[in-house]
Amino acid sequence: MPQAKSPQKDAYTLILEAIDMGEFKPGDRLVESDLADRFGVSRTPIREALQRLETQSLLARDGRSLIVASLDHNQMAELYVVRTELEGLAARLAARHATEEEIQVLREMVDEDRALMNDPSALARANRRFHKMIHLASHNRYLVQQLDLVHRSMALMATTSLAAQGRGEIAMAEHQAIVDAIARRDEDAAYKALRDHISVAFVTRLKLDNTSEAR
Structure with a gap:
């Protein structure tokens, strides 16, 4: 069931908090459509949030997919x-x-x-x-x-x-x-x-x- 988006939190913050709370773990694949349904937002802010998280090295590429990064x-x-x-x-x-x-x-x-x-x-x-x-x-x-x-x-x-x-x-x-x-x-x-x-x-x-x- 989709979660209602808090007006104080954007897509970036919602995904970041989910990683921080361990809901998304290193190696987990993040899919735009799944995240949009989960947080009750459109795919465009999700896509922008994922790009920002990748730039910050919190997400990594696995082929064409984005996964939660891990530390060696x-x-x-x-x-x-x-x-x-x-x-x-x-x-x-x-x-x-x-x-x-x-x-x-x-x-x-x-x-x-x-x-x-x-x-x-x-x-x-x-x-x-x-x-x-x-x-x-x-x-x-x-x-x-x-x-x-x-x-x-x-x-x-x-x-x-x-x-x-x-x-x-x-x-x-x-x-x-x-x-x-x-x-x-x-x-x-x-x-x-x-x-x-x-x-x-x-x-x-x-x-x-x-x-x-x-x-």
């Missing part, structure tokens, strides 16, 4: 290098600029997300919200824009590192350490805590990928 090992490593530095900077700036209300929201997020330990998909969505809140708390619009691009590419990874056994509990402890440092206005500690968090996530993802390939 080197691309993933390069992405994590950039993400680690930008996320660390966001935490540093959040420690400097975050309002008390923003810090309170971060604290509540950590408390609420602990209830999602046994649901990797829900925890992954919560994790994105948590990081987005830190980006906004940096109060630097240019940094937020760059991190949006990085996280857009992160959606091209088929699995979440939070699916690894025990990773959820560790990640929540890391989130708590990040928020505590931001609340103390300790810029160096916030920077290090978030960089360490991303580094552990990268190691976990590499292990997951190696295990999957060995099967």
Whole structure:
């Protein structure tokens, strides 16, 4: 049944959100007519959205078809290098600029997300919200824009590192350490805590990928 298009969201945003939420996974073929029916829009804006996503390397060509792109090992490593530095900077700036209300929201997020330990998909969505809140708390619009691009590419990874056994509990402890440092206005500690968090996530993802390939 076609989904009613939200007046606030264009075809590009609708497709991008579907990729980000894992509804379209790496390797999935995207067909104009199917997407038009799904989102209740005409094929012209769908075609334009697909062209834009291809230009941004979020979609790739497979013969005459467009598929959701995937990241190879080197691309993933390069992405994590950039993400680690930008996320660390966001935490540093959040420690400097975050309002008390923003810090309170971060604290509540950590408390609420602990209830999602046994649901990797829900925890992954919560994790994105948590990081987005830190980006906004940096109060630097240019940094937020760059991190949006990085996280857009992160959606091209088929699995979440939070699916690894025990990773959820560790990640929540890391989130708590990040928020505590931001609340103390300790810029160096916030920077290090978030960089360490991303580094552990990268190691976990590499292990997951190696295990999957060995099967």
